[in-house]
Amino acid sequence: MQMIAVWENKNFPTEFPVSGNTVWEAEQKSSRAVAKRFLLTETGAAFASSCSGFFPKMVVVPAACRVGYRKVPSLCYRFCSTYIRRMRYLSELKEDDDACRQAYNSGSFFLFHNLSPFLQQRGKMFLAPKVDAPEMKRILMKLSQSERQIEDSMLVGCSEECTPYFALDLGPLERTTIESELGGSFADSWKTFFRLREEDTALIFSAQALLRWHNNNKYCGKTGQPTEKNLSGSKRVCHSSEIIYYPQMSPVVITLVSDGSRCLLVRQASFPKGMYTALAGFCDVGESLEETVRREVAEEVGLEVESLCYSASQHWPFPNSSLMIGCHAAVCPQQSKISINRQELEAAKWFSLAEVEQALGRTPNPSQEEDDDLSFWVPPKQAIAHRLIREWVKKQAVIPA
Numbered sequence: 001m002q003m004i005a006v007w008e009n010k011n012f013p014t015e016f017p018v019s020g021n022t023v024w025e026a027e028q029k030s031s032r033a034v035a036k037r038f039l040l041t042e043t044g045a046a047f048a049s050s051c052s053g054f055f056p057k058m059v060v061v062p063a064a065c066r067v068g069y070r071k072v073p074s075l076c077y078r079f080c081s082t083y084i085r086r087m088r089y090l091s092e093l094k095e096d097d098d099a100c101r102q103a104y105n106s107g108s109f110f111l112f113h114n115l116s117p118f119l120q121q122r123g124k125m126f127l128a129p130k131v132d133a134p135e136m137k138r139i140l141m142k143l144s145q146s147e148r149q150i151e152d153s154m155l156v157g158c159s160e161e162c163t164p165y166f167a168l169d170l171g172p173l174e175r176t177t178i179e180s181e182l183g184g185s186f187a188d189s190w191k192t193f194f195r196l197r198e199e200d201t202a203l204i205f206s207a208q209a210l211l212r213w214h215n216n217n218k219y220c221g222k223t224g225q226p227t228e229k230n231l232s233g234s235k236r237v238c239h240s241s242e243i244i245y246y247p248q249m250s251p252v253v254i255t256l257v258s259d260g261s262r263c264l265l266v267r268q269a270s271f272p273k274g275m276y277t278a279l280a281g282f283c284d285v286g287e288s289l290e291e292t293v294r295r296e297v298a299e300e301v302g303l304e305v306e307s308l309c310y311s312a313s314q315h316w317p318f319p320n321s322s323l324m325i326g327c328h329a330a331v332c333p334q335q336s337k338i339s340i341n342r343q344e345l346e347a348a349k350w351f352s353l354a355e356v357e358q359a360l361g362r363t364p365n366p367s368q369e370e371d372d373d374l375s376f377w378v379p380p381k382q383a384i385a386h387r388l389i390r391e392w393v394k395k396q397a398v399i400p401a
Contacts, residue, residue, distance in 0.1 A: 082160055085162065086158055086160070086162055089158060089162050089164075090155065090157070090158055090164075093155055093232050094155065094232045094234040095232075095234075097231040097232075100155065100230075100231040100232045103155075103164045104133060104150050104151070104166070105133050106133060107132075107153075107163065107164040107165065107166050108130035108131065108132055108133075108159075108163060108164070108165055108166070109130065109132075109133070109136050109150075109153065109165075109166050109167070109168050110128055110130060110131075110156065110166070110167045110168070110203065111167075111168055111182075111186075112168065112170070112186070112207070112208065113169065113170055113171055113173075113175050113178070113186040114169070114171040114186075115169065115171075115189075115208055115211055116186040116187060116188060116189065117186065117187065117189055117192075117207070117208065118178070118179075118182065118185070118187075119184055119186075119196070120182075120183065120184035121184075122197075124195060125196070126187065126195050126196050126197065127197045127200055128196070128197070128200040128203070128204050129182070130165065131182070133150075136150060137150070139178065139181055139182075142177070142181065143173050143177060143178070145173065149168075150168065151231055152168060153233070154167045154168075154207065154210045154211060154232070154233030155233055155234065156203055156206050156207045156210065157203055157206070165203060167207030167208075167210065189204065189208060189317070190318055193380075193382070194272075194380055196382070198382055201382045202315070205316070205317040206315060206317075208317050209249075209315065209317045209321035210247055212317075212321065213247045213248070213321060214233060214236065217236055218236075220243060220245075222238070222241050222243060223238060223240045223241045225238055225239075226238075227245060234247070235247075247321070248321070249315065249321045250283075250321070250322045250323070251283040251292075251322070251323050251325060252280055252281065252282050252283065252316070252322045252323065252324050252325065253280065253281060253283065253289065253292045253296060253324075253325050253327055254278050254279070254325065254326050254327070254384060254385060254388070255278055255280070255293050255296065255308070255327045255328070255329045255388075256278040256279075256327075256328050256385075256388040256389060257297055257301070257305070257329045257330075257331060258331070259330070259331050259333045259336040260330070260333050261333070261352070261353070262336075262350040262351060262352055263351055263356060263389070263392050264279065264301065264303075264338070264348060264350055264351075265277060265278065265348070265356075265376075265378070265389075266278070266279050266300070266301070266345050266347065266348040266349075267346050267347050267348075268345060268346055271346075272364075274376050274377055275364070275376070275377055276347075276349070276351075276376050276377075276378060277379050277383075277385040278326075278385045278389070279296060279297060279300055279301065279348075280296070280324070280385075281295075281296035281300065289310070289325060289327070293327050293329055294308075297329060297331075299341055299344070300340075300341045300344045300345055300348070301338050301339065301340060301341070301345070301348050302337075302338060302339025303335070303336065303338065303339075304331065304332075304335065305329045306330050306331060306332055308327050308328065308329040309327065309328050310325070310327055311328060311384075311387070311388055312326045312384060313325050313326060313384070314326070314383075314384040324384050326384045326385075326387065326388050327388075328388065328391070328392065336350065353393065353396045356389060356393055357393060359376055359377055359378050360386075360389065360390065360393065362377045363377070364377050364378075364380050
């Protein structure tokens with residue numbers, strides 16, 4: 001009997017075939033990891049383990065295994081069943097208009113007004129409430145709108161229980177009426193980003209990007225004829241040319257540069273006062289990821305990258321939908337003099353480990369009135385730049401003095 005085991009790394013899962021009843025033991029030879037051990041049973045359930053390395057050393061130990069499925073950890077069961085079920089359910093809704101139309105009746109809706117998300121303030125934070133289908137229909141009725149306007153929604157995800165999530169922009173309707181009905185306000189997503197509840201960030205950003213893409217692609221680039229979205233919003237079709245358009249993202253590299261003991265942080269004039277972040281730039285046509293990193297660092301700060309490595313990626317909606325590809329880059333300490341491209345950056349500076357640690361401990365303050373090197377702050381943990389900075393700090397802690 002062949003089964004599939006899933007080795008879940010912190011960045012991505014890898015699948016490999018396993019035959020028969022086998023006990024697998026994995027050991028990661030690293031100071032940052034501990035030995036992991038997991039079991040496979042005839043039920044096909046697998047225990048997803050994680051480790052810090054991408055390719056851990058596997059040691060196969062044949063053994064008789066009579067473990068029932070009830071003993072398999074629930075995390076494994078959820079990974080092997082719930083995630084796959086959710087992804088296949090979303091795939092069905094994307095491709096089947098009838099299934100998507102039926103899902104409107106059980107779904108929840110994130111509301112927007114001219115791309116501004118509807119938010120409610122809770123203390124110092126903002127959350128994005130989900131409006132259920134009956135409430136959504138009631139609001140449309142109160143605004144003298146047909147229930148069919150729900151079909152303008154875009155599918156953006158679903159819950160663990162497969163409750164579908166949709167995004168609906170009510171831009172043509174009266175803004176204040178909706179706000180008073182639901183007890184919140186339509187807010188600028190960039191201004192509220194630093195105080196948006198973390199669990200809402202990804203869905204709101206995905207929804208906003210999808211709504212913007214549909215607004216910008218209402219006509220066929222070849223024929224000039226109107227395009228029509230499918231119900232889920234996963235594509236637009238020109239019936240004249242039969243061209244299918246799919247939502248797109250622009251690849252952007254975001255790179256944290258280090259000379260070994262310091263990291264380079266930059267800011268643009270459009271940033272909130274006091275905020276510094278990692279260097280970023282769009283990929284040019286025909287470039288590889290590595291070429292983009294080296295070119296952007298050379299263009300913006302006049303440094304030559306010696307080596308680089310990939311960290312992680314993140315969707316980013318500002319100013320348009322981008323795929324942020326996070327990297328770390330190293331430059332020679334003896335050739336670390338910065339030459340700022342003033343057309344791109346307002347400032348670029350080297351910061352010590354102690355300075356960066358202090359910045360990580362500060363609360364993001366977009367209302368700060370002045371730039372101050374002694375009280376600069378970095379993007380919140382929802383941003384991939386924050387992750388890159390924390391990774392660099394963690395790495396510095398294990399480097400011998």
